[in-house]
Amino acid sequence: MQKTALPALALSVALLALAGCDDRSVATAAIPASAAGAGPRAPALSPAAQVGQMVFFDKNLSGGGNMSCASCHDPQYAYGPPNSVSVQLGSDPTLYGVRAVPSLRYRESTPAFDDDAPNPDGVTSNSPGGGFMADGRAATMAAQVALPLLNPLEMNNPSKEAVVKAVQRSSYAELFKKAYGADVFDDTDKAFDAVGSAIQALETEDLSFHPYSSKYDLYVFNKAGGTLTPAERRGEVLFHSTGVTNCSGCHYTGANFNGNSGLMTDFTYQALGAPRNDRSIPNNPDPIPANDDPAYFDMGLCGPYRTDHLPATPGTANPYCGMFKVPALRNVATRGAFFHNGVLHSLDQVVNFYNTRDTNPEYWYPADPDGNGAPRANPGWALQPTHVPGATVRKYNDLPRAQQGNVDEEVPLGTGEGGDKTLASGTQPRAPGATPVMTPEQIADLVCFLGVLSDGYQPPAKAPTTGRCVK
Ligand code: HEC
Ligand code: HEC
Known part of the structure; x- marks a missing residue:
C-alpha cells in the first residue's frame, strides 16, 4: 500500500x-x-x-x-x-x-513475442510482434x-x-x-x-x-500548459495521416493490450532497409566494427542474435530477414543515434530517409545516379554527401540480396496503402526521381511534433514567440 x-x-x-x-x-x-x-x-x-x-x-x-x-x-x-x-x-x-542502445522508458507494457501476434489496432492482420530487444x-x-x-x-x-x-x-x-x-x-x-x-x-x-510527463501528456489529458503550437499540431495531424506519412500506422498511439496509450508503437516488426553503418559512408563518425566483415549482416528476426527464425539454408529467402521491432517514439528527440544500427544521427535525417529512400536512393546508399562519374552534392541531411562515382545503386545494402524482397513499401516509403503490414505487402517502391510525398515544411512540422514526446516538460511562464516550432 x-x-x-x-x-x-x-x-x-x-x-x-x-x-x-x-x-x-x-x-x-x-x-x-x-x-x-x-x-x-x-x-x-x-x-x-x-x-x-x-x-x-x-x-x-x-x-x-x-x-x-x-x-x-x-x-x-x-x-x-x-x-x-x-x-x-x-x-x-x-x-x-x-x-544502438534504446531508451528503457515505457517498456513495461511490451507483450511477449509471438510470431502470430494480434495488432493492437484491432484491424491489421496478425504478424510477428512483442518481445524485448530489437x-x-x-x-x-x-x-x-x-x-x-x-x-x-x-x-x-x-x-x-x-x-x-x-x-x-x-x-x-x-x-x-x-x-x-x-x-x-x-x-x-x-x-x-x-x-x-x-x-x-x-x-x-x-x-x-514511465513518467508520462511530456507536453504530449499535458495535451492529451487537456491539462494546463499542454497547448500545442500550430507547428506541433500540424505535425500531429500529419503523423496520423494515412495517405501522406502513415507514421501512426506503425508508431501506434492508441491503447495497447495493457491499456496504456500514446507509446507510439504497435510492437510489430518491419523491414525499413536502413543503410549499412560501415566505412563506405564518407566521414562516418562511428561505423560498426562488425560490419568490416562483408559477410556479416544483422538481420533482426532472422538472426544472427535471434536463432529461432534462421533461413533454412543460408542465403535463401526468409520472410523474417531484415525485420526490427517498431520502437516507441517517446523521448526520441533526446536521442543522437537512430535505427537499430544507429546509422542516422538526427530526426531530420530520419524523416527525410522515409521520404526519399525510394525517390532518391543516392542520398542513402552508395550510388552514381547519373552514371557519368560527375560529382553532385546531395542535401545536407543526406548520408552520402555526394554520389559515389561509378557505383550502381546499392539499395538496402545492409541486407543480403536474397532478403531484400522483404523491405517495406508501405506509405510513406512506398506506394502501399497505410495499414497493410503483412509480411509480403505486394506494394510498389516509389520511382527514382519521383516527387517525394512530404514537403520540407511537413518534415519540419513532424519533427516539431516528435519534440513534444520528451518527458520532464515544464510549461514556460511565458509562451515563446520565436523559435523553430512556434508558428
Ligand atoms: C554496453 C551498453 C549496454 C549496457 C551496459 C546495458 N545495455 Fe541494455 N541494451 C543495450 C543495447 C545495444 C540494446 C539493444 C540490443 C538488441 O536489440 O539486441 C539494449 C537493450 C535493452 C533492453 C530492451 C529494450 C527494448 O526496447 O526491447 C532492456 C530492457 C535493457 N537493455 C536493459 C538493460 C539492463 C537491465 C542492463 C543492466 C543489467 C543493461 N541493459 C545494460 C546496451 C546496453
Ligand atoms: C511500416 C512501419 C513504419 C512506418 C509507417 C513508420 N515507421 Fe518509424 N520505424 C519503424 C521501424 C521498424 C523502426 C526501426 C527501424 C530499425 O531499427 O531499423 C522505426 C524507427 C523510427 C525512428 C527511430 C527511432 C529510434 O529510436 O531509433 C523514428 C524517429 C521514426 N521511426 C519515426 C517515424 C515517422 C516520423 C514516421 C512517419 C513519417 C514513421 N516513423 C513511419 C516502422 C515504421
Whole structure:
C-alpha cells in the first residue's frame, strides 16, 4: 500500500550512498530527475525493486568493474545512451556493441513475442510482434537482464556465478536476502534469476521508467500548459495521416493490450532497409566494427542474435530477414543515434530517409545516379554527401540480396496503402526521381511534433514567440 514517497526516495538515496557510489555517472543517476519530479505521488518501491535499483547502478556487476546498466541506459537521457555514438563501448574498452542502445522508458507494457501476434489496432492482420530487444529475442524483462550481463561486448561477466558472487559481496546483499530469501545465495541459478526479477520490478514500479510527463501528456489529458503550437499540431495531424506519412500506422498511439496509450508503437516488426553503418559512408563518425566483415549482416528476426527464425539454408529467402521491432517514439528527440544500427544521427535525417529512400536512393546508399562519374552534392541531411562515382545503386545494402524482397513499401516509403503490414505487402517502391510525398515544411512540422514526446516538460511562464516550432 502507498505510504509516503519521500521516505522511499530517501531510502534509495541512502542505499546508494551506502554502496559507496561516488563516481560521476552514479552520482548524477542517484535521483533520476523524473522520479524526483514525480514527488509525493511516487509509491514506495518494493524490496525487490529496491534491489533492482542497486543492481542497475552497480558497476561491480561488470567484468571490468567499470560499467553498470546506467552506463548505457542513463536516467538523465530517458534511460538511453548519454552520447550520440551509434554503438557503445563495452566493459572491455576494446570492444564495441552491434546495435544502438534504446531508451528503457515505457517498456513495461511490451507483450511477449509471438510470431502470430494480434495488432493492437484491432484491424491489421496478425504478424510477428512483442518481445524485448530489437529482434524480440528476450521473452520477458527479467530474462532480458542476462543478455547484457553475460555479453562479452557489453558487461562481459564470465559466468552467472561471477555475477552472483558480486551481488553477494555488495553492500545490498542483506537487502537481496530480505527480498529473495535468506538462502538465495545457496543456488547460483536461483540467485541469478533473482537479479533479473529485481530489475524487472524496478523497471515496472519506478515511475522514472514511465513518467508520462511530456507536453504530449499535458495535451492529451487537456491539462494546463499542454497547448500545442500550430507547428506541433500540424505535425500531429500529419503523423496520423494515412495517405501522406502513415507514421501512426506503425508508431501506434492508441491503447495497447495493457491499456496504456500514446507509446507510439504497435510492437510489430518491419523491414525499413536502413543503410549499412560501415566505412563506405564518407566521414562516418562511428561505423560498426562488425560490419568490416562483408559477410556479416544483422538481420533482426532472422538472426544472427535471434536463432529461432534462421533461413533454412543460408542465403535463401526468409520472410523474417531484415525485420526490427517498431520502437516507441517517446523521448526520441533526446536521442543522437537512430535505427537499430544507429546509422542516422538526427530526426531530420530520419524523416527525410522515409521520404526519399525510394525517390532518391543516392542520398542513402552508395550510388552514381547519373552514371557519368560527375560529382553532385546531395542535401545536407543526406548520408552520402555526394554520389559515389561509378557505383550502381546499392539499395538496402545492409541486407543480403536474397532478403531484400522483404523491405517495406508501405506509405510513406512506398506506394502501399497505410495499414497493410503483412509480411509480403505486394506494394510498389516509389520511382527514382519521383516527387517525394512530404514537403520540407511537413518534415519540419513532424519533427516539431516528435519534440513534444520528451518527458520532464515544464510549461514556460511565458509562451515563446520565436523559435523553430512556434508558428
Ligand atoms: C554496453 C551498453 C549496454 C549496457 C551496459 C546495458 N545495455 Fe541494455 N541494451 C543495450 C543495447 C545495444 C540494446 C539493444 C540490443 C538488441 O536489440 O539486441 C539494449 C537493450 C535493452 C533492453 C530492451 C529494450 C527494448 O526496447 O526491447 C532492456 C530492457 C535493457 N537493455 C536493459 C538493460 C539492463 C537491465 C542492463 C543492466 C543489467 C543493461 N541493459 C545494460 C546496451 C546496453
Ligand atoms: C511500416 C512501419 C513504419 C512506418 C509507417 C513508420 N515507421 Fe518509424 N520505424 C519503424 C521501424 C521498424 C523502426 C526501426 C527501424 C530499425 O531499427 O531499423 C522505426 C524507427 C523510427 C525512428 C527511430 C527511432 C529510434 O529510436 O531509433 C523514428 C524517429 C521514426 N521511426 C519515426 C517515424 C515517422 C516520423 C514516421 C512517419 C513519417 C514513421 N516513423 C513511419 C516502422 C515504421
